[in-house]
Amino acid sequence: MPTVSIKNEDKVFQVAEGSIIFDALEDQGRSLPHGCLAGSCGACRIKITKGSENLQMPSEIEKNTILAIKTNYQRIHGPDYLKDDTLRLSCRAKLLGDIEIELIK
Numbered sequence: 166m167p168t169v170s171i172k173n174e175d176k177v178f179q180v181a182e183g184s185i186i187f188d189a190l191e192d193q194g195r196s197l198p199h200g201c202l203a204g205s206c207g208a209c210r211i212k213i214t215k216g217s218e219n220l221q222m223p224s225e226i227e228k229n230t231i232l233a234i235k236t237n238y239q240r241i242h243g244p245d246y247l248k249d250d251t252l253r254l255s256c257r258a259k260l261l262g263d264i265e266i267e268l269i270k
Contacts (some may be wrong), residue, residue, distance in 0.1 A: 172267040187255040209255040212267040217251040219262030227257040
């Protein structure tokens, strides 16, 4: 079973392969920030700090939302901000293997 760990937290969650990150953690009592749960608002954005290759490719909706988030952050913080980081939406990203995430405000 794949695992999800949250940076700076001690608990590791075991989840079924193919699970959506938000749903899998919610089922185990760990609520993540969220809004629409459809991939449009971006409130559930997370940074993948380890294991980004262990996620299914993002859908077009997720890609568009992530692009908008990164563009906004870079407008505010400069062009290199989050440049090489992997952002995903916890309400859309499906697990294939172990990952570590960081919550983004």
